[in-house]
Amino acid sequence: MAAIVEFDHVFFRYPEATENILCDICLSFEKGSFTAVLGHNGSGKSTLAKHMNGILLPTEGTVRVSGLPTTDEEKLLDIRHTVGMVFQNPDNQIVANVVEEDVAFAPENLGVPSEEIRQRVDDALRQVGMYEYRLHAPHLLSGGQKQRVAIAGVLAMQPELIVLDEPTAMLDPQGRKEVISTIERLCRDRGITVILITHHMDECIHADRLIVMSNGGIAADGSPAEIFSHIDEMEREGLDVPETVRMIHDLNEDGYDLSYSALQAEACAEEIATAILRRRAVWQS
Amino acid sequence: MLKDITLGQYFPGNTVIHRLDPRTKLIFVLLYIIALFNAKGWAANGVMIAVTLLSMAISHISLKNIFKGLKPMMFIIALTALLNLFYTQGTPIREGWIITWEGIERSVKMMLRITLLITGTFLLTYTTSPMALTDGLERLMNPLKKLHVPVHEMTLMMSMALRFIPTLIEETDKIMSAQKARGADFETGNLIERAKALLPILVPLFVSAFRRADELAVAMESRCYHGGEGRTRLKQLHFTGIDFVALFLGLLLVAGIFVLKHYGL
Numbered sequence: 001m002a003a004i005v006e007f008d009h010v011f012f013r014y015p016e017a018t019e020n021i022l023c024d025i026c027l028s029f030e031k032g033s034f035t036a037v038l039g040h041n042g043s044g045k046s047t048l049a050k051h052m053n054g055i056l057l058p059t060e061g062t063v064r065v066s067g068l069p070t071t072d073e074e075k076l077l078d079i080r081h082t083v084g085m086v087f088q089n090p091d092n093q094i095v096a097n098v099v100e101e102d103v104a105f106a107p108e109n110l111g112v113p114s115e116e117i118r119q120r121v122d123d124a125l126r127q128v129g130m131y132e133y134r135l136h137a138p139h140l141l142s143g144g145q146k147q148r149v150a151i152a153g154v155l156a157m158q159p160e161l162i163v164l165d166e167p168t169a170m171l172d173p174q175g176r177k178e179v180i181s182t183i184e185r186l187c188r189d190r191g192i193t194v195i196l197i198t199h200h201m202d203e204c205i206h207a208d209r210l211i212v213m214s215n216g217g218i219a220a221d222g223s224p225a226e227i228f229s230h231i232d233e234m235e236r237e238g239l240d241v242p243e244t245v246r247m248i249h250d251l252n253e254d255g256y257d258l259s260y261s262a263l264q265a266e267a268c269a270e271e272i273a274t275a276i277l278r279r280r281a282v283w284q285s
Numbered sequence: 286m287l288k289d290i291t292l293g294q295y296f297p298g299n300t301v302i303h304r305l306d307p308r309t310k311l312i313f314v315l316l317y318i319i320a321l322f323n324a325k326g327w328a329a330n331g332v333m334i335a336v337t338l339l340s341m342a343i344s345h346i347s348l349k350n351i352f353k354g355l356k357p358m359m360f361i362i363a364l365t366a367l368l369n370l371f372y373t374q375g376t377p378i379r380e381g382w383i384i385t386w387e388g389i390e391r392s393v394k395m396m397l398r399i400t401l402l403i404t405g406t407f408l409l410t411y412t413t414s415p416m417a418l419t420d421g422l423e424r425l426m427n428p429l430k431k432l433h434v435p436v437h438e439m440t441l442m443m444s445m446a447l448r449f450i451p452t453l454i455e456e457t458d459k460i461m462s463a464q465k466a467r468g469a470d471f472e473t474g475n476l477i478e479r480a481k482a483l484l485p486i487l488v489p490l491f492v493s494a495f496r497r498a499d500e501l502a503v504a505m506e507s508r509c510y511h512g513g514e515g516r517t518r519l520k521q522l523h524f525t526g527i528d529f530v531a532l533f534l535g536l537l538l539v540a541g542i543f544v545l546k547h548y549g550l
């Protein structure tokens with residue numbers, strides 16, 4: 001599959017700083033995939049995100065979006081059109097007093113004709129389940145709802161890739177659930193490439209690929225099952241593993257042989273149930 | 286306490302006045318203000334009251350909401366009335382008193398004028414969404430772009446400011462509670478002491494406002510904002526029949542008031 005974003009030996013440090021925030025990053029993200037980027041505070045994961053649409057430019061190396069280097073001023077608008085970005089604080093990315101006007105902001109900037117804007121806005125709001133709220137004032141919505149409006153605002157731009165920089169960090173559990181299920185649906189049903197930056201492990205279990213960042217470099221890169229099976233390494237990075245992984249790990253230490261691919265609660269319960277039945281069968285014979 | 290501010294508030298609705306083009310409403314309010322300041326006699330003032338009440342009735346805005354908006358202005362209205370009452374020359378109402386018949390008349394008219402002025406402008410903001418209002422303003426001032434006046438930037442700033450009023454009010458409430466929890470006292474002491482007590486609110490408020498502005502700018506750029514050039518709008522503005530009727534009525538009002546003024550009514 002074609003790569004949509006490529007990092008080629010990217011280094012980044014702020015001017016006059018001596019320490020690299022990103023250190024020799026080589027990555028490529030494929031179209032249609034759902035990637036989660038994990039890391040504790042200061043691991044460089046937000047900086048990585050800000051390189052994907054040219055908000056920050058690499059000190060060394062190149063970042064390419066659909067083959068275009070982000071340093072190309074002329075193409076910056078195309079790059080930002082390709083890569084939509086959702087930020088942590090929903091309050092600071094909503095620009096209008098009415099939900100639908102805010103969602104219309106990006107297509108308005110792109111000079112889309114008004115009938116098509118109308119259509120895109122309605123579509124985007126339906127996709128995130130906020131259509132009934134289109135005439136509401138954003139400040140009266142809950143955090144999760146605001147964040148879904150922000151996602152709709154990016155969707156209306158019709159990007160190929162959506163980067164979400166800790167979209168759930170300021171939300172309550174209910175809001176987190178709403179946002180994460182919206183993101184998953186967009187990727188699975190709409191084929192939009194998603195890169196989710198987070199420090200919540202349990203938000204990553206649905207991802208196709210997991211990248212763990214540490215001190216500006218990549219500590220691990222692989223499928224969630226692969227990465228979570230190295231539970232000790234994860235803990236060395238200061239990251240918690242999902243509850244299900246912890247349980248599987250503890251049971252395996254007690255002599256069970258469970259697969260780390262069962263990350264969702266139901267799948268995990270099933271895996272454990274079959275293992276118990278297997279054991280019982282062994283004892284009885 | 287801070288939630289009572291009605292500035293820039295909008296009551297959604299679907300009346301004729303709500304549906305008017307924002308440019309029409311802006312021009313109409315301008316004409317209304319011109320008429321108001323030329324209404325000298327009682328007849329003219331009566332016309333202005335009638336027009337205002339009629340607009341309120343058509344737009345379904347209740348007197349209660351108007352009073353809510355007037356409340357913060359009460360002090361100014363009362364002060365103007367008092368000054369006019371005591372400082373107008375003429376025939377005293379009783380031998381030796383300062384208060385004159387002319388003074389009473391002027392202070393009543395003054396109160397009426399300020400009240401109508403505020404009511405008229407409130408009717409505009411109550412029936413027009415801030416987005417539509419700034420949009421209309423931008424379109425009206427469009428010719429100024431030729432003189433390199435940054436019309437788009439000005440109106441964008443205005444709508445952003447309106448957008449962030451509730452957010453910043455919420456934030457102020459939060460900071461006040463936090464400072465109160467740590468023993469800050471905003472209610473006692475003289476004026477200077479109380480003003481000083483506000484400092485621990487203003488500093489964090491400003492810091493956070495700047496951080497917000499920074500994040501907002503990045504978010505706007507991420508959504509392809511690149512100035513006003515080549516922008517389209519979700520809601521295209523266009524004049525319809527009722528807009529021309531409304532503008533005609535506005536002009537008629539101004540003409541009528543000038544006629545009344547000419548005859549000293």
